[in-house]
Amino acid sequence: MRRSLHVIRSIxxxxxxxxxxxxxxxxxLSRTGRYANRLVAFxxxxxxxxxxxxxxxxxxxxxxxxxxxxxxxxxxxLHELVASSDIIxxxxxxxxxxxxxxxxxxxAGVPYLVSAHGMLDPWAVRNKRWKKxxxxxxIERPNLNRAACLRALTQSxxxxxxxxxxxxxxxVIPNGISIPQTAPDAFFxxxxxxxxxDLVLFLSRIHRKKGIHMLCRVWASVQPSFPDxxxxxAGPDYEDTLRSVRQLVSxxxxxxxxxxxxxxxxxxxxxxxxxASMFVLPSYSEGFSTAILEAMAAxxxxxxxxxxxxxxxxxxxxxxxxxxxPVELERALRRLLTASPAERREIGAxxxxxxxxxxxxxxxxEKMADVYDWVLGGPKPACVLDGDAxxxxxxxx
Numbered sequence: 001m002r003r004s005l006h007v008i009r010s011i012x013x014x015x016x017x018x019x020x021x022x023x024x025x026x027x028x029l030s031r032t033g034r035y036a037n038r039l040v041a042f043x044x045x046x047x048x049x050x051x052x053x054x055x056x057x058x059x060x061x062x063x064x065x066x067x068x069x070x071x072x073x074x075x076x077x078l079h080e081l082v083a084s085s086d087i088i089x090x091x092x093x094x095x096x097x098x099x100x101x102x103x104x105x106x107x108a109g110v111p112y113l114v115s116a117h118g119m120l121d122p123w124a125v126r127n128k129r130w131k132k133x134x135x136x137x138x139i140e141r142p143n144l145n146r147a148a149c150l151r152a153l154t155q156s157x158x159x160x161x162x163x164x165x166x167x168x169x170x171x172v173i174p175n176g177i178s179i180p181q182t183a184p185d186a187f188f189x190x191x192x193x194x195x196x197x198d199l200v201l202f203l204s205r206i207h208r209k210k211g212i213h214m215l216c217r218v219w220a221s222v223q224p225s226f227p228d229x230x231x232x233x234a235g236p237d238y239e240d241t242l243r244s245v246r247q248l249v250s251x252x253x254x255x256x257x258x259x260x261x262x263x264x265x266x267x268x269x270x271x272x273x274x275x276a277s278m279f280v281l282p283s284y285s286e287g288f289s290t291a292i293l294e295a296m297a298a299x300x301x302x303x304x305x306x307x308x309x310x311x312x313x314x315x316x317x318x319x320x321x322x323x324x325x326p327v328e329l330e331r332a333l334r335r336l337l338t339a340s341p342a343e344r345r346e347i348g349a350x351x352x353x354x355x356x357x358x359x360x361x362x363x364x365x366e367k368m369a370d371v372y373d374w375v376l377g378g379p380k381p382a383c384v385l386d387g388d389a390x391x392x393x394x395x396x397x
Contacts (some may be wrong), residue, residue: 028365118287
């Protein structure tokens with residue numbers, strides 16, 4: 001059986017959606033019976049990795065010592081893993097392990113794919129743009145252009161690849177989802193005072209790009225009209241954003257209508273989704289939100305921005321698709337909070353049906369395996385698009 005290697009910076013739960021979706025992808029590929037998969041992730045010195053696992057795939061946890069990616073024992077170990085693989089998928093960009101694995105694969109003659117996971121979205125490219133301009137000129141763009149194929153999570157991400165001046169063929173293969181069979185009651189066990197309330201759930205990293213400050217300001221305008229409504233902000237702090245969000249909640253006198261849960265484990269996450277009345281993610285930049293898939297799978301109406309790259313929300317009628325603007329967010333919240341529970345259930349049911357139909361990991365695994373087969377000399381799948389791009393300066397986007 002052919003061997004596939006996946007490389008990611010981290011699968012720590014605080015790492016966001018990729019810490020879930022990448023292990024799931026590796027497992028889904030293994031379950032096709034066409035590839036034996038290994039996932040390589042790196043860990044920080046203080047990180048407890050004892051609970052990490054990748055169902056149906058092998059896992060290698062390496063110490064995060066970036067200086068050893070150029071020379072040393074870490075590079076030698078990576079070389080062994082690369083050389084023993086038939087194909088490689090690098091998850092993420094802008095990080096030293098991506099460059100190191102790309103170069104090792106090129107030297108060893110092993111083809112590799114790259115999944116940017118939304119990191120070339122215009123908002124993301126503009127963030128720290130001068131640092132990224134220099135890095136992309138010397139390292140990132142050459143590394144990406146040597147890829148056998150670029151995997152995009154959305155059609156929009158194909159455009160991001162091309163706007164960045166990348167010429168390899170590309171394919172759109174989104175993330176999938178595994179829906180649990182039971183609904184745990186852990187959320188109300190921990191927060192009994194919220195039982196019976198209309199819970200508006202934000203489930204993501206606490207980061208400024210997620211529009212969380214805007215959400216709090218809008219909540220201050222909306223909540224007085226809906227005294228039974230309560231905003232739940234669930235997720236880990238990122239880049240010390242939590243401090244400013246807590247301060248804003250205090251300034252707006254929202255302490256009685258906002259609850260911070262911190263990072264939720266698997267059981268806690270699905271319990272919060274099952275307890276909620278609706279889901280909101282007013283993000284300025286997303287690759288492909290696993291949280292939106294999870295909310296739809298839980299049967300929740302969803303409020304999301306166009307920048308979340310989930311255009312199916314509007315035509316399917318499973319939520320509100322808005323621009324990341326306070327006026328639009330307020331209108332969407334008021335529309336769903338005004339809707340009856342029966343109406344919300346109907347909206348949510350349409351979303352769950354879409355997820356079950358289009359986003360199962362079994363389907364995603366087969367599509368990814370088809371692309372791997374093509375890279376290794378097989379027939380070209382219909383989902384692969386030929387390369388066509390013109391070089392550009394990413395800092396001008």
